[in-house]
Amino acid sequence: MTLRRALAAVLATTLVAATAPARGQPLEGEEGEAMAATPAQEEPADGAGFGDWLAAFRPRAIAAGLDPAGLDAALRTAEFLPDVVRRDRSQNEFTRTIWDYLDIAVSEDRVALGKAALAEHGALLSRIEAAYGVRKEVVVAVWGLESGYGGWRGATDTVSALATLAHDGRRGAFFEAQLIEALRILEGGHVARAAMVGSWAGAMGHTQFMPTSWAEFAVDFDGDDRRDIWSDDPADALASAANYLAHWGWDAALPWGLEVRLPEGFDYDQTSERVVKPVADWRAMGVRPMAGGALPEGAEASVLLPAGSTGPAFLIYPNFQVIERYNRADAYVIAIGHLADRIAGGPPIRADWPRQWRALSLDERKELQHLLTVAGFDAGGVDGRIGPKTIAAVKAWQKARGLVPDGYASPDVLDALRGG
Template identity: 50%
Template sequence: MFTRHYISALVLGTVLSGCASHANTAPATPGATAAAKSTAENATVTVKPNPAELADFNAWKTGFRAKALTKGIKAAVFDRAFDGVTLSQQVIKLDGSQAEFTRQIWDYLDTATSSTRVSTGREKAQALASTLKAIEARYQVDAKVILSVWGMETNYGSYRGNTSTIAGLATLAFEGRRRDFAEQQLLAALQILQSGDITPERMKGSWAGAMGHTQFMPTSYLEYAQDFTGDGKRDIWSDDPTDALASTAAYLKRFGWQHNAPWGVEVSLPKGFDYANADQNNRQPVSTWRAQGVTTITGQPLPDFGDAAILVPAGAHGPTFAIFNNFRVIRRYNNATSYAMAVGHLADKIAGGGEFVAKWPRAERALSRNEKIELQRQLTARGFDTQGADGVIGPNTISAIRGYQQSRNQVADGYASASLLEQLR
């Protein structure tokens, strides 16, 4: 699942795909549920490639075969892997789709940490107690978090994807929108087949190449997958999730997981708090936040688990968190704030924790992409430049919102809301 740049290969897979975690979440809805993945991937596409498309695909395949052989892939391995593989219109359709509407963070968390998902997680914790204990002991990654990632990615293995990894990645590579990335993953998949860990028939997963119980991209598999069972194969596809869970633990450990430390804690901010400081990149010693009057939501001193940042996912009118190192590690698995919150919150609930204390502003509806573009244009027209109108609420837009809010003596939390758009209209 993972290689490392700003976003992991796993995460790039997520952006590229429409599935669960790193390699699997739709851009508009990070960490899509297994049910949503199943619905999308099983949707029937009746349009078949026309002869010209098939001819072009076969020409691409011939060229890619030559490239693969220069990279050390044996001809027999390539030919068996591509036997019967053709252009998938379903993969092209899913890759080209973009959701117009997104969900609010609270709606996302309601689904991601539902009572059913929590109860199933607890059942899995009991059934796999000895395995999880051994994995936690070896990798020093909390079992509840490993379970949570598994629950988020494939609903504890109940939906791991049914798309041929070779066919899906070959289609994406041929399509060309992210050809370099898809070809890199495809070469890695062929290396996995050549190693003998899996057969082409069993190598299945999301339409964008994420594989197994916890949805590893092929390059990440090569770097981080583990043979925890000791049978000589790193089998993340097996009905037995042991190797996949150990692989996830190895990945999290590699990027600095702190054992027995929280991802974050819900906090209370003092009156007059400068929301410009509520930025995930603004990591400060806990002593700094304590000095500013930040406490836990129950009024206790903020615990010290290293540098922390303040997170306000719904602006000034929802729960607020101090987030620690482990939050950033989860984001290496999937570079989405909502996903990291869901993994952390689900893990806490599996371990017996409850809901957040502060209430979400549930009356606020989500903005569509077109409304976000309108918001950006309205702000820029009023002198608060968002540096473009692309429908993505990034640092420039947040800064522009804060500037507008300050000009009206409002709490400058930088939160893009429907009520803000109404003000601007």
Template identity: 50%
Template sequence: MSISRRGFTIGLAALGLSACDSAGRGQVFASRSDGALPDDLRPQSNGAYDAWVAAFKPRARAQGISDSTLRRGFAGAGYLPGVVKRDRNQTEFSRTLEDYLAIAASEERVSKGRAAFARHRDTLRQIEARYGVAAEVVTAVWGLESFYGERRGNVPVISATSTLAFDGRRGAFFEKQLIAALKILERGDVSASGLTGSWAGAMGHTQFIPTSYQAFAVDFNGDGRRDIWSENPADSLASTAAYLAKSGWQSGQKWGGEMGTPAAGSATPVSVLQPDAGGPRFAVFRNFQAIKRYNNSDNYAIGVGHLSDRIAGGGPIQAKFGPDRYGLTIDDRKALQQRLTARGFDTDGTDGVIGPNSRKAIAAYQQSVGLSATGDPSRALLDRLS
């Protein structure tokens, strides 16, 4: 079985796209707006966890982890009940491509991406020259994974991975991540206090899990450390390019593009995809599969590819998406969100994506006017709010 960079579903990302609220804010990182961690992501007393850690340490020593590293790694570490809660309560659902792109290639993400590219142009071009991966694609991965470094996560990785290994639902997998995280400390790439990430242990600007960091991270700036946590994103961006290069990226070739537009190019595609019935069709090439090695999802790979084209100056998707299962277009859904928010039922964004916050607002409005609080959008609801 092949394992992608993530190797498991943590609810994405970047964005956290498979677990985003309606405004596209990822639920992966779980810190408050002031940057502080909520109480359930702070270590709490748990005797069974302490016993597990004591039994784990000999296994770690057998894999080359020194006592010094174990002391540093577990100093201040502990059981995080919020990690277990988030792991068990991940919402499993699939977004339409239209919803996905409304978040992944929003105008805000495009404008921030162009600004980030401009700030780091020299570094990105150097990375492209070394690894052969288009600079705009690397930037797009950065944008989807951490909103260009704004949402890297500040949960201690040793606490997070040891909690999940102890919990046991995916114990063997997370024990491997814990060992890999300790090896990062052993090598000296980052301090114990700096080894932070998402609640599930994904780290840095482009959200590498520890085992993928061990396999693919690079020291691009030559300071002797593979520092994906630094404010300087160079090592993270180069590590992403290295990953894609080793995943089969072909230099000078496109990822694909919307059929019937210049973005698709003139070469014969490997395949043609139409993720949403009646929606746009995409010609995809071999580099599309390299992106899927980073996250094994057609929507993710189209999101990265399309965002990279927008960062490079390209325009939005040209073909129209049809109405959703409720008979509403994206413009209808945006209008519904705007009208709800104007009535005091805040949807926390008006991007046309009906996520948990929008459903909560709909249900609250329905209840306020004596309707059944289903939380479902509808044409009748939109008309009632007009």
């Protein structure tokens, strides 16, 4: 393994260990798929009942159109993976601040490796850009965050991981559907059974596609009659990522967003993805690019404060929501956009992050939601997920107290709520 490949692998595995927060909400681990959480079954460490589940799954898979012989061959070596269950159940326990995540996701090493990958695969990436209209730097950024530019594509047996998660039952229907699609991939000969490996949650290849996303969006860009996102050659995987973003509406004429400077006296109640205004309106309000010059033209945009009013501000365009289709965490989307900009030669984020704060734990996020509800501000339930309703409740609470209504659920907000 070359030194560059080894460094890329270290970057990828380090980022996997660093859970990205969506305004304090940990990632589910899959690439943006909508999944309804249900209570997990308590599974013994030895996976008792897994064999019975496989036997019951077999007729359902055959009814879905899978060949019995190929199905039996693929499932023969499937194993219950206790670590997969442990990781799935423990996701909500871990968070990290957006600045800690970005320190890893857009490190100087990752930027340098991205520039090297862009140079090495320039001709391929230019063809992909021409075919799908997605900036090559954005495709490289997805590659860099998902697998360290191919340095670490995961080592967990995909069939075993998906079968384990389908059997576990917390999101059984979702993962059973993923397992069926994975088995169809094997039946189609796109990858060998032993080579179908990926993340613990079933995401695969250079750009970490779930099987259903592979089925819908993977392309055969190199013309070998296989949609191969697993091999060392990244052509199909990178083109597939571009196809995915293009499908969801990537606009080549617009940026994903940019860091901006907000004027004195800015109305912070106008922030969040829910507040969308014409770019001309933001310009009239005094919003200016941090790097100088004029705001990029575009029909509509929003101001996002991922760390509250004391951190950086971003004007985000519709391409931000396109990247969200890959992963809904604000931290992830900003990392993709900012890494792409850095690979293209852009500057680091200039405003300081509020590094004096830490991320709230799951129990603290639940406590914050409970206290908001008790105080008369609807947080949308007590689940520890800081989503739009909780952000709106924090804003309303801040306004009622005469504070800056930025909606950021900081430790200071929790302390103030505890004090009544």
